[in-house]
Structures are given as structure tokens and as C-alpha cells.
Amino acid sequence: MVLMLVVPLGFLARDSLNRFDATELMIEAVTPENYLRFFTDPFYWTVLVTTLRVSVIVTATCLLVGLPMAWRLARTASRWKPVLMLLTILPLFIGSTTRTAGWMILFSRGGMLDLIGRRLFGAAPVNLMYAEPAVIVGIIAINLPFTVLTLQSVFEGIDPRLEEAAASMGAAPSRAFWRIVFPLALPGTLIAGVLCFILCMNAFATPVLLGGPRFQMMAPLLFWAFSGDSNWPFAAAIAFILMGTTLALTGLANIAIPRRYRSG
């Protein structure tokens, strides 16, 4: 771990304090200018806020949709359970870029939704691409299987006899779920949420392809600084800001969960 994670991060941290030069690309220095550039420019704040907004919406949606799906999946005794499991993870068999290409076919002008709208309802041509909702839908499609799988394993670990006991004492299924199952699943739910949030904060292909050039999130911005500008020190600083923000919010989420429900 030290060799593969800490040492490279150390190099990256050092690079983020260097100075950019158009010819030499990176000049050794110890300067906070890359971090100051980010935090003093409203444009970069906007990108960070957009990334956070999209991540929160995606995480909340994945948890809301994923919780009932995972609970149902964990509790079903159907012989179709393996098939349902397979259907849940099937989207993960396709690369995220390929999946995004599918959304592009659906969302773009001349795409399926546009054609259906025009042919069936006589609607005006519509392009759903290159907008925040398209990015949110695209990332949800990628993150939802991860969320459901994580939550399903959490629910599998909770003894179903607890629900039966609650039912025997007159509790309705929903009451048993919210009063008994959900509190027990809260640490695992937090892990699923954190996983989903981290994946979204670092999303690259979906914001680029579905969001288009006028929609900016942190990971494409980082890539742009490195690849478009060759500005390694600024790209390294963006990487640390993204990582720091993600870690800080993950820590906050952990604190927000009452201590008695936390794992460990």
C-alpha cells in the first residue's frame, strides 16, 4: 500500500506545489499558487459545486431506488433469484463508455426519444444531450448496480427472523422495515452511499460524452488541465482538491450517522 498508493500520492502532492511553464511544463518550486488559482476563481468553484450537486442527486436517487430493490432481492425465496441477481449486475458487463454511447443514441436529436416524440406526438425536434439531467441519468445507470449489490449483501446479513418476530407482535411490514431492518442496515447503507458518491465525484466519460463541452465536472477539468494545457502542477492540485473534498464529505457522512448505528 505504501509503495502503490502513498508514494505516488506523495509525488503528486509535490507536483501540485510546482510552477507551470509553457516550455519546461513544470519548474520545481514550493508555491501554493495552483491551489490559490482554484479557490480564488469563481469558475472553478462553480465546477466543484456542480460536481457536488450531481453527486448528491445521484447518490440520493441510487439509495432511494436501490434500497427497495436490494431488500426485495435479499428476501425473495423465488427460484428466479439468480436470474434477478444476474439482471442487476448485467449492466456492469458493458463498459461505461459503451453504455454512454447507448444513452447518446437514446437522447440525441434524431435518437429514439426524439423520433418517438416526433412520430407519435408531433413534438418539435428535441435534443436531451449536453445537459445536466442527461449526465445524472447516465451516472445513475452506472452506479445503481453497485449500490444494489452492496445493499443486498447488507440485507442478506440481517436475520429475517427479526422481521418475523416484529410481525408476530403486530408490526406492519413497513414498520418492521423502518424500525428494525433499516437501523441495522444503516452502516451498510452508508457504505453503499459513499461508494456511489465517490464513483460520481470521479465520473469522467459520462460527463464528457453526455454533458458535452459546456457542462463541467471535476474529473474532466482535471484531464483538461493535464491533457489540453499540459499543466501538470495545476492538474495535480485539482486532483488533491477533488480527493480532499470527497474524503471530507465521506467523513462528514460518517459523523452524521448516530454513533450507535455506526459499524465497528
Add this chain to the structure above:
Amino acid sequence: MPLLSRRHVLAGASLLAAPALLTRRAHAAETCVVGTWGGDYARLLRENIDDPILKPAGIDVVQDVGDEQPRVAKTYAQRKLPHGTVDIACVGAVNGYRLTDADLVEPLTEENVPNLKHVLPDLRSPAFVPHIYSAQVIVYNPEIVKAPPQSLADLLAPEWKGKVGMVSTVAPWVLMAASLLKSGTTTDFDAAKDFMLKLNANGLRLYPETDSLAPAFKSGEIEVGVIWLARSFMWRNGGFPVKGQFPSEGAILYVSGMVLPKNAPNKAAAFGYMNALLAPSAQQGFAAHMGYLPTVDDAPLSGTVGEQLAIPEPRPKLVVPDYAVISKAMPDLNDWWLKNMQHS
């Protein structure tokens, strides 16, 4: 006594490894590692240079496929090593200039690369071999557009409102084209920015990469685009009938080529590779499949390819960027583009 002693194991392992070590030594002097883009470009290098020219000359080519910027980064990072990992790095002309300016690449002469004498005068560079080039043109769908724009200035007309598309990753080249329009030079960026803001206000559509322009054309979302002529050639060959119009104020050239890092392990093979790169057959092969123009004067194009890639008469003004200026200005131009064109 054990059946296999440690000495037996070591001896056996040495015997097994010997052929591999000997073969590696035998081939080391004849291997050329080329850091290149993947896809069609890598395939065409193999089909037009590696297999037909270098293999018969006894040089094995190994492709190190990746994006340009990591390749440039690697060249910088390996500058202090006695031997780098590639013999040749494929880069665009701007990065070719940067690497030359940073003194990281070997100067090239007609002595070590004889075919350099055929390189078109405007494309010559002290340490960068121009491999292919294309012009930035106004592309349109002739089935819809009967009177195509003749200049970038025409794109501000109300009839093109919301109908013009560009790729955001070529911002510096578009700004150079706008500068050419406004002042006849490629470096008047203030005037160029002013023009681009007006074009943006006229509903300019930006796309993340070149291939996303084709569906936009097909669906009727855009009717006109500003892209490289080579790409329109590929689209035409793919059955999509677009045409290219050279802007009346002149067209900016994109040049792609190769450099030889100073610490390349096998410079002799790299010089041979660069010479092969400029051979007429290799140049014609790339033109036929990718639509890029030959950078040499002894590779005429004939047949359909010649017709499709012919520079029209009267010959339009083809402008090579001022690399000394653009390589320094590029980060600021990209930053301006990101904040003013993309973020609006």
C-alpha cells in the same frame, strides 16, 4: 540427497532463460520502439511503414500505443535517464516545437534522414519530421446547404444561427483561424476572442470530439462545421456526403509528425524509421486511407484520392501556425475558451 538440489534448479532455470536472453541481445540493435496513437493511425503505420519498408531492412518495430500528452509527459520525465523507453514519439507540431525548444529531441538533418530534402518548405522544422497534414475548412452538407459560407465571417449571419458546430478540443486552432480572419495573422488573439464571442452568441454548438459532429450533421442539428479536411474525406468515404470549403481568408494547417528523443535507445533505427515515414509509398498510403495530405513533394496523389484531396484553384492561402507563439499562448487560450466559450 534431495531429488532436485538448489543448484539443479538454478542451472535448469539458466538454461531455460538463455535462449530468451540471447534472442533479446540479437534483436536489440534492430528494434525501433515507436510511441504512437492507436486505432487507424497505428494500423496504417504497420501497413505502410513497419511491414513493407522496415521489416525487409531488418528492423523490428514495436508500437507503444497511447495518447499524445502522456507520451510528451514521458519524454520530459525520462530526460535525465541515459536511455529512454521509445526511439520515436509521435506528436503534433505544437508539442514537436515544445520538445525542440526544451532541447529534449535530436536535431534532424538530410545526412541522417535523406528524405527530409523532399519535405515541403513551409513544413520543415529542425527536430520534427512532419508526417501528415490537413487544413481547417468549413464543412457542410451539400444536400441541404446550396450556398455554403465562404469565410468564417459568414458564420455570423442570422441564417446560420444555431446551425454551426465545432469541436471544443481544437480551441487554439479555431482561435488562430479567427485571428487570420480579423487581422491576416495567426496571433491576434484579442480580435479572435471578440469574433468567437460573437459566434458563440449566434448559437455556436460545441461538441466533445470530432466524431460527435457527424451525427449532428446527419440529424440536421447543424448544417455547417469547422473541422479538418481529412475528417470530411473519411466521412465521405464512409457514405456521408459532406464537402469542404476553404475559407477565403486562408486555412490553418494541422501538422502531425515524429520526434526522436535525445536518449532514444536505438537512434540508427529511428533515423531509418523517419526516412521511411517520408517515402512516397508511405505518404500515399496515409492519404488514401485517412485523407491527410503528403508532407513531401515526391508523393503525388492520383485517382479518386487525388481528386478528393486536390487543393482547389485558385490555390487558397494555407497557413502554418506560428509555433513559437502558440506553444506559449496555448494554456491561456485554452483557459479563456473554457471560461468564456464553454462556460456560458
